[in-house]
Amino acid sequence: xxxxxxxxxxxxxxxxxxxxxxxxxxxxxxxxxxxxxxxxxxxxxxxxxxxxxxxxxxxxxxxxxxxxxxxxxxxxxxxxxxxxxxxxxxxxxx
Numbered sequence: 001x002x003x004x005x006x007x008x009x010x011x012x013x014x015x016x017x018x019x020x021x022x023x024x025x026x027x028x029x030x031x032x033x034x035x036x037x038x039x040x041x042x043x044x045x046x047x048x049x050x051x052x053x054x055x056x057x058x059x060x061x062x063x064x065x066x067x068x069x070x071x072x073x074x075x076x077x078x079x080x081x082x083x084x085x086x087x088x089x090x091x092x093x094x
Contacts (some may be wrong), residue, residue, distance in 0.1 A: 007047045014040045 014037050021033040056064050 003047060003050055006043070010043050010047065014044075021061050028065070 015064045016034045017040070021030045021037075024030070024033075052061060052064060
């Protein structure tokens with residue numbers, strides 16, 4: 001199976017699981033579907049790494065890995081500082 005088909009399957013499968021969990025809304029269904037979503041997201045990141053290896057030149061790859069991490073760290077730090085006011089949570093985000 002081609003990587004493009006696997007990637008589409010992961011995105012479609014996780015969307016279906018989210019939709020079913022919202023529709024059924026029972027604790028057992030949400031747990032099982034949540035496990036399915038986590039499994040599918042476990043496939044997502046290796047597939048993205050495979051795409052990155054094929055499409056992004058080697059000299060630019062470090063920058064494409066660093067920028068999303070910086071943005072996520074900044075966002076989590078700002079949100080924790082604005083809502084939690086807990087030093088331990090603030091330090092864990094960094």
